[in-house]
Amino acid sequence: MPAISKREQIITEALRLFYQNGFNATGVDRIITEAGVSKKTLYNHFRSKDELVLATLRKRDELFRNNLMRETERLASTPRERLLAVFDVVGAWFQEKGFSGCMFINAAAEFSDTADPCRILSAEHKRLVCDYIRGLAEQAGAKDPDELSKQLNLLIEGAIVCAYVGADEAAAERAKSMAMVFLSQAFC
Amino acid sequence: MPAISKREQIITEALRLFYQNGFNATGVDRIITEAGVSKKTLYNHFRSKDELVLATLRKRDELFRNNLMRETERLASTPRERLLAVFDVVGAWFQEKGFSGCMFINAAAEFSDTADPCRILSAEHKRLVCDYIRGLAEQAGAKDPDELSKQLNLLIEGAIVCAYVGADEAAAERAKSMAMVFLSQAFC
DNA sequence: ATAAAGGTACACCGATCGGTTTATCTTGTC
DNA sequence: GACAAGATAAACCGATCGGTGTACCTTTAT
CATH class of the missing domain: 1.10.357.10 (Tetracycline Repressor, domain 2)
Incomplete structure (x- = not known):
């Protein structure tokens, strides 16, 4: 178990990107790149982009x-x-x-x-x-x-x-x- | 020359769609379908979607x-x-x-x-x-x-x-x- | 030692994105 | 009647979209 969980990493980065650039304008590829996680990991923690948006x-x-x-x-x-x-x-x-x-x-x-x-x-x-x-x-x-x-x-x-x-x-x-x-x- | 120009038709419909559904969420295909014009006509009147957004x-x-x-x-x-x-x-x-x-x-x-x-x-x-x-x-x-x-x-x-x-x-x-x-x- | 959990990289999916091209058809105007 | 302007439908472009599948690699608990 890492100090900050992957889930928190993703939310933190998605929050920054959604806030700065908008929700529709921010793709999941951009989020995983900047959060430094794989796409599989993102969809392991969140069912969909919509759910990630809600979490952020x-x-x-x-x-x-x-x-x-x-x-x-x-x-x-x-x-x-x-x-x-x-x-x-x-x-x-x-x-x-x-x-x-x-x-x-x-x-x-x-x-x-x-x-x-x-x-x-x-x-x-x-x-x-x-x-x-x-x-x-x-x-x-x-x-x-x-x-x-x-x-x-x-x-x-x-x-x-x-x-x-x-x-x-x-x-x-x-x-x-x-x-x-x-x-x-x-x-x- | 038609009573209402194609340009006005496009702007009117784009205005409705952008206002109701947002700018990024509204594609040009949707606009031309609901405005009843061809894509060529749209890009004949507007250089890009950005320019259409500005016009609306x-x-x-x-x-x-x-x-x-x-x-x-x-x-x-x-x-x-x-x-x-x-x-x-x-x-x-x-x-x-x-x-x-x-x-x-x-x-x-x-x-x-x-x-x-x-x-x-x-x-x-x-x-x-x-x-x-x-x-x-x-x-x-x-x-x-x-x-x-x-x-x-x-x-x-x-x-x-x-x-x-x-x-x-x-x-x-x-x-x-x-x-x-x-x-x-x-x-x- | 090993097996399960959870991670990675990456190819892949069909759909849609903004935008272009082509070939055809309609519509005034001279 | 001829012609240019402007319209049409539809195929097509590369890129990106959200989301899945596969194969491999680490970590941790038993």
């Missing part, structure tokens, strides 16, 4: 939300401050070298069938991020934590699109200042 | 913004009311049968190279929509029309993602009520 999206969800929570809690100590710190975390994400937008928005763009497992997982990811924010809003004692979390979530999505498609460097900062308005609203 | 995006930008402006101006008569009516127009768009998100966000998801003509055109489209809103803000006499337009634009992008990826039916309505806050702010 699950991994991405895990990594993304863990990082979001860790960084948010590192940057601020009170729940209310953390509701704003979220925007600093996504702002730092936008500045990352390989930033290619939100992988789940990208997945929704490529998999047009609403019933596709990838689409269901993407919607689930968005729900989980929103859930985290709602948790912070509850801890902060917001009047309507559910509504506040949905408002802040909408601002985050907007910032992602403005930053990625519109190449707007100020998107995260703008979303943050917009969030302040709803934050002060939510605490009278 | 240009068409989409034209159709989308024309519809946005027409409907916005139909729904409200004063510039300030129109700044809000924009959200009703996008809300109606979300309800359309074939709604598949924003074609330019989808294009940005599939074409990862920032220098790709499709990416440049997508950024341009977003800029032009924002420009229209800024024009309304100027007419309405907003204090800072540029900032207001960027705020409202961010809300629109957020609503699109929440509606498409998150399947949030209330996204447009929420974005509209959020917009009201910044509108009242912009007029002291």
